[in-house]
Amino acid sequence: MTDDSHEYLVKLDWTHGRVGDLTVDGKPKIQVSAPPEFDGPEGIISPEDLFVAAATSCFMTTFVTFSKKMHIEFKSFSCDGYGTLERVEKGFQFTKLLLKAKVVVESDELIPKAERAMELAGKYCLVSNSMKCPTEHENEVTVG
Amino acid sequence: MSEEPRYFPVNLTWTGGKSGSLSVEGKTTIKSGSPLSEDEASYHTPEDLFVASATICYMNGFLNFLDKMHISTISFKCDAVGTLEKVDRSFEITKIEMKAKVVIESEDIRSKIDRALELAAKYCFVGNSMKCPITHDTEVIVK
Numbered sequence: 001m002t003d004d005s006h007e008y009l010v011k012l013d014w015t016h017g018r019v020g021d022l023t024v025d026g027k028p029k030i031q032v033s034a035p036p037e038f039d040g041p042e043g044i045i046s047p048e049d050l051f052v053a054a055a056t057s058c059f060m061t062t063f064v065t066f067s068k069k070m071h072i073e074f075k076s077f078s079c080d081g082y083g084t085l086e087r088v089e090k091g092f093q094f095t096k097l098l099l100k101a102k103v104v105v106e107s108d109e110l111i112p113k114a115e116r117a118m119e120l121a122g123k124y125c126l127v128s129n130s131m132k133c134p135t136e137h138e139n140e141v142t143v144g
Numbered sequence: 145m146s147e148e149p150r151y152f153p154v155n156l157t158w159t160g161g162k163s164g165s166l167s168v169e170g171k172t173t174i175k176s177g178s179p180l181s182e183d184e185a186s187y188h189t190p191e192d193l194f195v196a197s198a199t200i201c202y203m204n205g206f207l208n209f210l211d212k213m214h215i216s217t218i219s220f221k222c223d224a225v226g227t228l229e230k231v232d233r234s235f236e237i238t239k240i241e242m243k244a245k246v247v248i249e250s251e252d253i254r255s256k257i258d259r260a261l262e263l264a265a266k267y268c269f270v271g272n273s274m275k276c277p278i279t280h281d282t283e284v285i286v287k
Protein backbone atom coordinates (compact mmCIF):
# COMPACT_ATOMS: atom_id res chain seq x y z
CA MET A 1 0.00 0.00 0.00
CA THR A 2 1.31 3.42 -0.92
CA ASP A 3 0.36 6.86 0.34
CA ASP A 4 -1.79 7.25 -2.71
CA SER A 5 -4.06 4.30 -2.06
CA HIS A 6 -5.74 2.96 1.10
CA GLU A 7 -8.17 0.10 1.61
CA TYR A 8 -11.04 -0.18 4.09
CA LEU A 9 -12.52 -3.55 4.92
CA VAL A 10 -15.89 -3.97 6.59
CA LYS A 11 -17.70 -7.21 7.40
CA LEU A 12 -21.41 -7.65 7.66
CA ASP A 13 -23.22 -10.66 9.11
CA TRP A 14 -26.98 -10.98 8.93
CA THR A 15 -28.42 -12.02 12.30
CA HIS A 16 -32.23 -11.99 11.92
CA GLY A 17 -35.09 -10.11 10.27
CA ARG A 18 -33.63 -6.97 8.71
CA VAL A 19 -30.82 -6.83 11.25
CA GLY A 20 -27.09 -7.57 11.01
CA ASP A 21 -23.78 -7.02 12.80
CA LEU A 22 -21.24 -4.75 11.23
CA THR A 23 -17.60 -5.28 12.13
CA VAL A 24 -14.42 -3.45 11.30
CA ASP A 25 -11.31 -5.11 12.70
CA GLY A 26 -10.36 -3.79 16.12
CA LYS A 27 -13.40 -1.53 16.43
CA PRO A 28 -16.70 -1.85 18.30
CA LYS A 29 -19.36 -3.94 16.60
CA ILE A 30 -22.39 -1.96 15.40
CA GLN A 31 -25.84 -3.47 15.08
CA VAL A 32 -27.42 -2.26 11.86
CA SER A 33 -30.70 -2.67 10.02
CA ALA A 34 -33.06 -1.20 7.49
CA PRO A 35 -34.83 1.91 8.81
CA PRO A 36 -38.52 1.61 9.80
CA GLU A 37 -39.72 3.12 6.50
CA PHE A 38 -38.07 0.18 4.72
CA ASP A 39 -39.51 -2.44 7.09
CA GLY A 40 -36.73 -2.36 9.66
CA PRO A 41 -37.17 -2.11 13.44
CA GLU A 42 -37.02 1.19 15.34
CA GLY A 43 -33.88 2.37 17.06
CA ILE A 44 -31.16 0.62 15.05
CA ILE A 45 -28.54 2.39 12.94
CA SER A 46 -29.41 2.19 9.23
CA PRO A 47 -27.27 2.48 6.09
CA GLU A 48 -28.95 5.84 5.42
CA ASP A 49 -27.76 7.08 8.82
CA LEU A 50 -24.23 5.86 8.09
CA PHE A 51 -24.13 7.45 4.65
CA VAL A 52 -24.92 10.85 6.19
CA ALA A 53 -22.64 10.10 9.15
CA ALA A 54 -19.71 9.30 6.85
CA ALA A 55 -19.88 12.74 5.21
CA THR A 56 -20.42 14.51 8.53
CA SER A 57 -17.46 12.84 10.24
CA CYS A 58 -15.24 13.34 7.19
CA PHE A 59 -16.05 17.05 7.27
CA MET A 60 -15.04 17.15 10.94
CA THR A 61 -11.74 15.25 10.51
CA THR A 62 -10.85 17.40 7.49
CA PHE A 63 -11.65 20.54 9.50
CA VAL A 64 -9.34 19.31 12.29
CA THR A 65 -6.59 18.70 9.71
CA PHE A 66 -6.87 22.23 8.29
CA SER A 67 -7.13 23.86 11.70
CA LYS A 68 -3.88 22.11 12.69
CA LYS A 69 -2.15 23.24 9.50
CA MET A 70 -3.32 26.81 10.12
CA HIS A 71 -2.44 26.59 13.84
CA ILE A 72 -5.94 27.45 14.95
CA GLU A 73 -7.28 26.27 18.26
CA PHE A 74 -11.01 25.84 18.58
CA LYS A 75 -13.07 25.11 21.67
CA SER A 76 -15.83 23.04 20.22
CA PHE A 77 -17.16 21.67 16.97
CA SER A 78 -20.56 20.20 16.38
CA CYS A 79 -22.35 19.42 13.17
CA ASP A 80 -25.86 18.37 12.25
CA GLY A 81 -25.98 16.49 8.98
CA TYR A 82 -29.22 16.04 7.00
CA GLY A 83 -29.44 13.67 4.08
CA THR A 84 -32.38 13.79 1.69
CA LEU A 85 -33.40 10.54 0.04
CA GLU A 86 -35.74 10.88 -2.92
CA ARG A 87 -37.18 8.77 -5.65
CA VAL A 88 -35.33 9.24 -8.91
CA GLU A 89 -35.54 7.22 -12.14
CA LYS A 90 -33.91 4.07 -10.84
CA GLY A 91 -35.34 3.76 -7.33
CA PHE A 92 -34.19 5.99 -4.50
CA GLN A 93 -31.09 8.11 -4.27
CA PHE A 94 -29.62 10.69 -1.94
CA THR A 95 -30.18 13.98 -3.71
CA LYS A 96 -28.78 16.39 -1.14
CA LEU A 97 -26.71 16.62 2.01
CA LEU A 98 -26.85 19.62 4.28
CA LEU A 99 -24.17 20.05 6.94
CA LYS A 100 -24.82 22.66 9.61
CA ALA A 101 -21.63 23.10 11.59
CA LYS A 102 -20.98 25.22 14.66
CA VAL A 103 -17.49 26.06 15.82
CA VAL A 104 -16.64 28.00 18.95
CA VAL A 105 -13.31 29.83 19.12
CA GLU A 106 -11.55 31.82 21.83
CA SER A 107 -11.38 35.24 20.18
CA ASP A 108 -12.67 37.40 17.32
CA GLU A 109 -9.45 37.26 15.27
CA LEU A 110 -9.82 33.50 14.94
CA ILE A 111 -13.24 33.75 13.29
CA PRO A 112 -12.09 34.33 9.67
CA LYS A 113 -9.41 31.63 10.02
CA ALA A 114 -11.88 29.11 11.37
CA GLU A 115 -14.29 30.03 8.57
CA ARG A 116 -11.50 29.43 6.04
CA ALA A 117 -10.67 26.04 7.61
CA MET A 118 -14.36 25.07 7.35
CA GLU A 119 -14.49 26.17 3.73
CA LEU A 120 -11.40 24.11 2.88
CA ALA A 121 -12.77 21.14 4.83
CA GLY A 122 -15.92 21.29 2.70
CA LYS A 123 -13.88 21.42 -0.47
CA TYR A 124 -11.50 18.59 0.41
CA CYS A 125 -13.91 16.28 2.26
CA LEU A 126 -13.10 13.04 0.46
CA VAL A 127 -16.32 11.30 1.46
CA SER A 128 -18.56 14.08 0.10
CA ASN A 129 -16.40 14.15 -3.00
CA SER A 130 -17.12 10.43 -3.47
CA MET A 131 -20.89 11.01 -3.48
CA LYS A 132 -23.02 12.01 -6.42
CA CYS A 133 -25.23 14.46 -4.54
CA PRO A 134 -24.23 18.03 -3.73
CA THR A 135 -23.30 18.89 -0.14
CA GLU A 136 -24.42 22.25 1.18
CA HIS A 137 -22.74 23.88 4.15
CA GLU A 138 -24.10 26.29 6.71
CA ASN A 139 -21.17 27.25 8.89
CA GLU A 140 -21.31 29.29 12.05
CA VAL A 141 -18.31 30.43 14.03
CA THR A 142 -18.81 32.15 17.36
CA VAL A 143 -16.65 33.36 20.21
CA GLY A 144 -17.30 31.67 23.51
CA MET B 145 -43.10 4.15 1.99
CA SER B 146 -44.54 7.30 0.41
CA GLU B 147 -43.08 9.22 -2.49
CA GLU B 148 -42.17 12.10 -0.22
CA PRO B 149 -38.46 12.66 0.40
CA ARG B 150 -37.09 11.21 3.64
CA TYR B 151 -34.60 13.02 5.80
CA PHE B 152 -31.84 11.40 7.81
CA PRO B 153 -30.45 13.71 10.47
CA VAL B 154 -27.30 12.89 12.40
CA ASN B 155 -25.47 14.96 15.00
CA LEU B 156 -21.73 14.93 15.44
CA THR B 157 -19.96 16.49 18.38
CA TRP B 158 -16.20 16.77 18.47
CA THR B 159 -14.66 15.08 21.50
CA GLY B 160 -10.97 15.88 20.97
CA GLY B 161 -8.20 15.13 18.49
CA LYS B 162 -9.85 13.98 15.30
CA SER B 163 -12.66 12.17 17.08
CA GLY B 164 -16.30 12.82 17.70
CA SER B 165 -19.54 11.22 18.89
CA LEU B 166 -22.07 10.54 16.20
CA SER B 167 -25.65 10.27 17.25
CA VAL B 168 -28.89 9.56 15.54
CA GLU B 169 -31.90 10.17 17.76
CA GLY B 170 -32.91 7.06 19.66
CA LYS B 171 -30.00 4.97 18.38
CA THR B 172 -26.58 3.85 19.63
CA THR B 173 -23.88 6.52 19.64
CA ILE B 174 -20.94 5.74 17.37
CA LYS B 175 -17.47 7.04 18.14
CA SER B 176 -15.91 8.21 14.95
CA GLY B 177 -12.73 9.81 13.77
CA SER B 178 -9.39 9.43 12.08
CA PRO B 179 -6.62 8.27 14.37
CA LEU B 180 -4.12 10.91 15.50
CA SER B 181 -2.57 8.61 18.05
CA GLU B 182 -2.78 4.94 18.99
CA ASP B 183 -5.57 5.29 21.52
CA GLU B 184 -7.85 6.72 18.85
CA ALA B 185 -7.30 3.82 16.49
CA SER B 186 -10.40 1.96 17.59
CA TYR B 187 -12.95 4.46 16.29
CA HIS B 188 -14.82 4.09 13.03
CA THR B 189 -13.39 6.37 10.41
CA PRO B 190 -15.54 8.22 7.85
CA GLU B 191 -14.20 5.80 5.22
CA ASP B 192 -15.39 2.80 7.27
CA LEU B 193 -18.84 4.35 7.57
CA PHE B 194 -18.98 5.09 3.86
CA VAL B 195 -18.15 1.52 2.85
CA ALA B 196 -20.43 0.15 5.58
CA SER B 197 -23.41 2.19 4.40
CA ALA B 198 -23.26 0.65 0.90
CA THR B 199 -22.76 -2.86 2.31
CA ILE B 200 -25.73 -2.69 4.69
CA CYS B 201 -27.96 -1.18 2.02
CA TYR B 202 -27.08 -4.13 -0.24
CA MET B 203 -28.06 -6.57 2.54
CA ASN B 204 -31.33 -4.74 3.20
CA GLY B 205 -32.17 -4.79 -0.49
CA PHE B 206 -31.43 -8.52 -0.65
CA LEU B 207 -33.66 -9.22 2.38
CA ASN B 208 -36.38 -7.10 0.84
CA PHE B 209 -36.30 -9.05 -2.44
CA LEU B 210 -36.31 -12.36 -0.53
CA ASP B 211 -39.53 -11.27 1.19
CA LYS B 212 -41.10 -10.33 -2.11
CA MET B 213 -40.13 -13.69 -3.62
CA HIS B 214 -41.32 -15.57 -0.52
CA ILE B 215 -38.01 -17.32 -0.01
CA SER B 216 -35.57 -17.28 2.89
CA THR B 217 -31.91 -17.71 3.61
CA ILE B 218 -30.04 -19.49 6.41
CA SER B 219 -27.26 -16.95 6.47
CA PHE B 220 -25.92 -13.92 4.67
CA LYS B 221 -22.54 -12.34 5.10
CA CYS B 222 -20.70 -9.79 3.11
CA ASP B 223 -17.12 -8.53 3.21
CA ALA B 224 -16.55 -5.24 1.46
CA VAL B 225 -13.37 -3.38 0.64
CA GLY B 226 -13.37 0.27 -0.31
CA THR B 227 -10.36 1.76 -2.09
CA LEU B 228 -9.35 5.33 -1.41
CA GLU B 229 -7.10 6.83 -4.06
CA LYS B 230 -5.66 10.10 -5.03
CA VAL B 231 -7.76 11.72 -7.75
CA ASP B 232 -6.32 14.96 -9.08
CA ARG B 233 -5.38 16.93 -5.98
CA SER B 234 -7.45 15.16 -3.37
CA PHE B 235 -8.70 11.72 -2.43
CA GLU B 236 -11.80 9.84 -3.44
CA ILE B 237 -13.20 6.38 -2.84
CA THR B 238 -12.72 4.93 -6.32
CA LYS B 239 -14.24 1.48 -5.92
CA ILE B 240 -16.00 -0.85 -3.50
CA GLU B 241 -15.64 -4.59 -3.90
CA MET B 242 -18.22 -6.74 -2.15
CA LYS B 243 -18.02 -10.44 -1.54
CA ALA B 244 -21.31 -11.89 -0.38
CA LYS B 245 -21.86 -15.43 0.86
CA VAL B 246 -25.36 -16.85 1.19
CA VAL B 247 -26.28 -20.23 2.67
CA ILE B 248 -29.60 -21.74 1.62
CA GLU B 249 -31.67 -24.78 2.55
CA SER B 250 -32.07 -26.37 -0.88
CA GLU B 251 -30.84 -26.21 -4.46
CA ASP B 252 -34.36 -25.36 -5.76
CA ILE B 253 -34.17 -21.72 -4.74
CA ARG B 254 -30.66 -21.06 -6.06
CA SER B 255 -31.79 -19.21 -9.17
CA LYS B 256 -34.18 -17.05 -7.15
CA ILE B 257 -31.42 -16.22 -4.67
CA ASP B 258 -29.11 -15.25 -7.53
CA ARG B 259 -31.85 -13.03 -8.88
CA ALA B 260 -32.46 -11.40 -5.47
CA LEU B 261 -28.71 -10.67 -5.16
CA GLU B 262 -28.68 -9.16 -8.62
CA LEU B 263 -31.71 -6.94 -7.93
CA ALA B 264 -30.29 -5.90 -4.55
CA ALA B 265 -27.13 -4.70 -6.27
CA LYS B 266 -29.08 -2.87 -8.94
CA TYR B 267 -31.45 -1.09 -6.57
CA CYS B 268 -29.04 -0.36 -3.71
CA PHE B 269 -29.83 3.31 -3.33
CA VAL B 270 -26.88 4.07 -1.10
CA GLY B 271 -24.57 2.48 -3.68
CA ASN B 272 -26.41 4.40 -6.41
CA SER B 273 -25.74 7.63 -4.51
CA MET B 274 -21.99 7.09 -4.78
CA LYS B 275 -19.77 8.00 -7.70
CA CYS B 276 -17.60 4.89 -7.59
CA PRO B 277 -18.38 1.53 -9.21
CA ILE B 278 -19.37 -1.30 -6.87
CA THR B 279 -18.59 -4.90 -7.78
CA HIS B 280 -20.44 -7.88 -6.31
CA ASP B 281 -18.85 -11.29 -6.05
CA THR B 282 -21.51 -13.69 -4.81
CA GLU B 283 -21.39 -17.26 -3.59
CA VAL B 284 -24.48 -19.33 -2.83
CA ILE B 285 -24.03 -22.54 -0.87
CA VAL B 286 -26.56 -25.24 -0.06
CA LYS B 287 -26.30 -26.34 3.55
